Amino acid sequence: MEISGKIAVVTGAARGIGRAIAEALIAGGARVVICDLVLEQVSKTGKEIGATAIRCDVSKPDAIKDMIDTVQANIGAIDIFISNAGFVGGEPHHAASADDAIWQKSWDIHVMAHVWAARNLLPDMIKRKSGYLINVASAAGLLSQIGDAAYSASKAAAISFAESLAISHGEDGVKVSVVCPQYVASDMLGYSDPSAAPVHDGLITPAQVAETVIEGIVKETFLILPHEIVRSSVAHKASDHDRWIKGMRKLRRKALDQTGSTHPEKIHLLI
Numbered sequence: 001m002e003i004s005g006k007i008a009v010v011t012g013a014a015r016g017i018g019r020a021i022a023e024a025l026i027a028g029g030a031r032v033v034i035c036d037l038v039l040e041q042v043s044k045t046g047k048e049i050g051a052t053a054i055r056c057d058v059s060k061p062d063a064i065k066d067m068i069d070t071v072q073a074n075i076g077a078i079d080i081f082i083s084n085a086g087f088v089g090g091e092p093h094h095a096a097s098a099d100d101a102i103w104q105k106s107w108d109i110h111v112m113a114h115v116w117a118a119r120n121l122l123p124d125m126i127k128r129k130s131g132y133l134i135n136v137a138s139a140a141g142l143l144s145q146i147g148d149a150a151y152s153a154s155k156a157a158a159i160s161f162a163e164s165l166a167i168s169h170g171e172d173g174v175k176v177s178v179v180c181p182q183y184v185a186s187d188m189l190g191y192s193d194p195s196a197a198p199v200h201d202g203l204i205t206p207a208q209v210a211e212t213v214i215e216g217i218v219k220e221t222f223l224i225l226p227h228e229i230v231r232s233s234v235a236h237k238a239s240d241h242d243r244w245i246k247g248m249r250k251l252r253r254k255a256l257d258q259t260g261s262t263h264p265e266k267i268h269l270l271i
Helices: 016-027 039-049 061-074 100-128 149-172 206-219 229-239 241-259 262-270
Strands: 006-012 031-034 052-055 080-083 130-136 172-177
Touching: 006 016, 006 061, 016 031, 016 039, 016 080, 031 039, 039 052, 052 061, 061 100, 061 206, 080 100, 100 130, 100 149, 100 172, 130 206, 149 172, 172 206, 206 262, 229 241, 241 262
Parallel strands: 006 031, 006 080, 031 052, 080 130, 130 172
Antiparallel strands: none
């Protein structure tokens, strides 16, 4: 899909990956609407990058519907919708130790936000035989994130939902992509300033993610992998699941021995 002239919405875009994607879309000639939870933050970003800013709590279905209705009533039909909002919760002890509120929040933001957006956008996109849904998931959904079972499970579900969208609506003219980055120097890992992050082969910037996302949209690629190593890791997992589990256990032990934690902020530089 050509980006120039399109109306695009990016959620979770006050900072990090979402902001970088919005900036890249604007550079490509799109008219961009950015959404985030805190109005002051998203408004500030909107002014800085030249995007329309709207507050939206994507964990609430009515909020997503209202936001989409507002954009379509005041700006026009949405051509590209990038569902990007996310968070890392972690787990205090064992794999089931995160409380129900974290699991529910993970499900609502990482899965249902995609569902609610698609539910409101698909009828018009199908009618127009045009539109693009991009769900930002994670390599954790393909490979698992040590130390965050709720994040891993919800991101795996997000990938599965994107597959369902692509299978069911590709012949309706609706394009679908799912983005699965690994570790990114953003607030989620404690990097408010990506330029201050250490140089590490497995750690990329939000701008690098955005570059691969734009390339994927133009090429209409379903699975967008900002970290190319993820492709070979997925193949390794598929070829011998038991050996892969053993390798992940070894990595978990290494993380505990060297950092005393399995939280992504602590272990991402070990990958």
